[in-house]
Amino acid sequence: MNQQDALFEYLLRLGDNALILGHRLSEWCGHSPALEEDLALSNVALDLIGQTQLWLNLAGEVEGKGRDADKLAYLRDGRDFRNVLLVEQPNGDFAVTMARQFYFDAWHYLLLRELAGSRDPRIAEIAAKGLKEVTYHLERSRDWVLRLGDGTEESHRRMQTAIEDLWMYTGELFESDEIDQAMAGEGLGPDLATLQEPWLGLVRATAEEATLSLPQPGWAQKGGKRGIHSEHLGYILADLQFLQRAYPNATW
Amino acid sequence: MIDSLTQPDPDQIRNWLADVPDPEVPAVSVMDLGIVRDVQWQDDELVVAITPTYSGCPATSVIAFEIEAALRAKGIDRLRIERRLSPPWTTDWITQEGRQRLQAYGIAPPAETAGGPSPFDRFLRKDLVIACPRCQSENTERVSEFGSTPCKAQYRCRDCLEPFDYFKCI
Known part of the structure; x- marks a missing residue:
């Protein structure tokens, strides 16, 4: 794989994580437990979709085949998506949504902070922009883990279940393959393994404050970064891509 | 021409x-x-x-x-x-006149400067005190991190009882 192909793949991963999680959050619109939460989840989704456009437009530019963010989002099949498995997991109850968000936000924050120093100025500027948004995403999802974990018996039980059920999808966040290594070697992105300790530190401290017990690091479910997804992605794409598939090139 | x-x-x-x-x-x-x-x-x-x-x-x-x-x-x-994406927009760029106009319009302007502590440090901090743009009371509470747009948070004044938007600091 040459440098350009590796960069394209790398940018797809960044864009697809934001796209799929943004889509998942948008599913809450009109269904949240309170109006304020409805607004908040939709706004976080909007930030992520905005970041998706920046990453996928850059990916299309690097690829040089005339694909823009819309074409990449609407006209690829499941095996061509590069998001991690964590972000495609179903919303579940509100605790599952917030636990998924907290695991992802903490990692996303650390990753973007590194990418803001990328040697590629195009990557650095998108990361610096996104970092501001992800900073308050993280504050908010962490706050919910605390409130539900250290809340009522019922909310504690649900948050404890959520952090355990999603735990096996967190290992993939820190696994480097040849693409990550190529990017790290060029100074374009971080060595993902170096994010694990600060991530664990934040997650452990939060769990402790929330009176939750964190599972031990162990076996990790992975494959999303290479296009091997859980069954959930197909349903997301059926929803996300329906309009462009049914009415090709429709615009408004 | x-x-x-x-x-x-x-x-x-x-x-x-x-x-x-x-x-x-x-x-x-x-x-x-x-x-x-x-x-x-x-x-x-x-x-x-x-x-x-x-x-x-x-x-x-x-x-x-x-x-x-x-x-x-x-x-x-x-x-x-x-x-242009870089440098990324910050609320620090809102002019003094702009801040006064926001206030007069009923939106509390950003209360801090951006580039403050990272969330890892900030988690320990108490909530910011945001003055009510209508009655100037500092006896206010945050209702939601998001208001009518992503750039705002929703607050409520405990004295005049009016809800108001706060322009978040980024």
Whole structure:
């Protein structure tokens, strides 16, 4: 794989994580437990979709085949998506949504902070922009883990279940393959393994404050970064891509 | 037709843009918010650089359109709007006048400067005290991190009991 192909793949991963999680959050619109939460989840989704456009437009530019963010989002099949498995997991109850968000936000924050120093100025500027948004995403999802974990018996039980059920999808966040290594070697992105300790530190401290017990690091479910997804992605794409598939090139 | 002798000065153009309202917060202009980053002539073409406030801000394309419409109305027909991401927009760029207009409109302006502590340090901090833009009471509470747009949070005044928006600091 040459440098350009590796960069394209790398940018797809960044864009697809934001796209799929943004889509998942948008599913809450009109269904949240309170109006304020409805607004908040939709706004976080909007930030992520905005970041998706920046990453996928850059990916299309690097690829040089005339694909823009819309074409990449609407006209690829499941095996061509590069998001991690964590972000495609179903919303579940509100605790599952917030636990998924907290695991992802903490990692996303650390990753973007590194990418803001990328040697590629195009990557650095998108990361610096996104970092501001992800900073308050993280504050908010962490706050919910605390409130539900250290809340009522019922909310504690649900948050404890959520952090355990999603735990096996967190290992993939820190696994480097040849693409990550190529990017790290060029100074374009971080060595993902170096994010694990600060991530664990934040997650452990939060769990402790929330009176939750964190599972031990162990076996990790992975494959999303290479296009091997859980069954959930197909349903997301059926929803996300329906309009462009049914009415090709429709615009408004 | 504008040629190099009749080209309006960039400062004049900035003054014109000070009359273009932000589509979501019409009390302030695109200049007040610091969205216009640069105005310059490149030969006979005017280039206006703008920056989005948030990555997903749906107003960005409307802002570009309104700037273009305002300048065309002033007779500038060779015009390009350039989108600039870096450095990323910060609430620190909101002008003093802009802050006063937000306040008068009922939106509490950003209370801190950006680039403060990272969330890892900030988690330990107490909530910011935001004064009510109507009665100036500091006896207020946050209702939600998000208000009517992503750039705002929702607060409530415990004294005059009015809800209000707070322009978040990023």
